[in-house]
Amino acid sequence: MKKIAIFASGSGSNAENIIRFFENDARNQVVGVFCNKPDAYVLVRAERLGVPAFVFGRDDFYRTGAVSDKLKALGVDLIVLAGFLWKVPDDILADFPNRVINIHPALLPKFGGKGMYGERVHRAVIAAGEKESGITVHYVNGRYDDGAAIFRAVCSVAPDDTPETLAAKVHALEYAHFPQVIKEVADNL
Numbered sequence: 001m002k003k004i005a006i007f008a009s010g011s012g013s014n015a016e017n018i019i020r021f022f023e024n025d026a027r028n029q030v031v032g033v034f035c036n037k038p039d040a041y042v043l044v045r046a047e048r049l050g051v052p053a054f055v056f057g058r059d060d061f062y063r064t065g066a067v068s069d070k071l072k073a074l075g076v077d078l079i080v081l082a083g084f085l086w087k088v089p090d091d092i093l094a095d096f097p098n099r100v101i102n103i104h105p106a107l108l109p110k111f112g113g114k115g116m117y118g119e120r121v122h123r124a125v126i127a128a129g130e131k132e133s134g135i136t137v138h139y140v141n142g143r144y145d146d147g148a149a150i151f152r153a154v155c156s157v158a159p160d161d162t163p164e165t166l167a168a169k170v171h172a173l174e175y176a177h178f179p180q181v182i183k184e185v186a187d188n189l
């Protein structure tokens with residue numbers, strides 16, 4: 001049984017989708033939701049879905065090792081970032097080599113990096129006149145949105161698309177593909 005931890009900072013629609021996907025999976029289990037925002041809606045989703053949640057602050061993540069200790073106590077095999085906005089510290093990356101993955105709502109390496117999240121990404125894609133956008137699932141390293149790509153899915157950018165309508169197309173790709181990509185990574189650990 002591979003144990004998965006989900007890190008999220010916001011709404012958690014991807015986290016919910018992933019948790020539901022693995023509810024009937026005999027080989028993998030979501031053992032916790034880790035969140036750096038005490039008021040994030042992902043915590044409401046986790047409680048409703050019966051998944052333990054761990055709220056933490058910067059000291060827990062970057063100084064005391066409390067998050068790292070919790071991951072090890074849970075026996076986590078794979079860390080999944082699903083709308084998590086902090087950089088993962090080097091000690092956790094070292095403890096989980098090629099076992100931290102992230103989803104970005106654009107076709108990296110374009111439209112990624114520090115501060116590029118949520119509607120800002122879709123606004124930048126439209127402003128750049130791109131004809132396509134999509135999602136990139138990638139391994140996490142010490143730089144934002146920079147690790148080796150694992151999976152991409154593409155959608156069109158229509159002339160009348162707004163950041164909101166493009167976000168909806170990209171979210172649809174996330175929900176359709178991310179859980180299966182996670183499963184393929186977990187099953188091959």
Ligand code: GRF
Nearest residue numbers: 011012013014083103104105
């Ligand atoms: C998603 O668009 C994901 O690609 C990005 O953060 C967003 C999280 O949305 N990394 P949600 O919190 O899962 O609804």
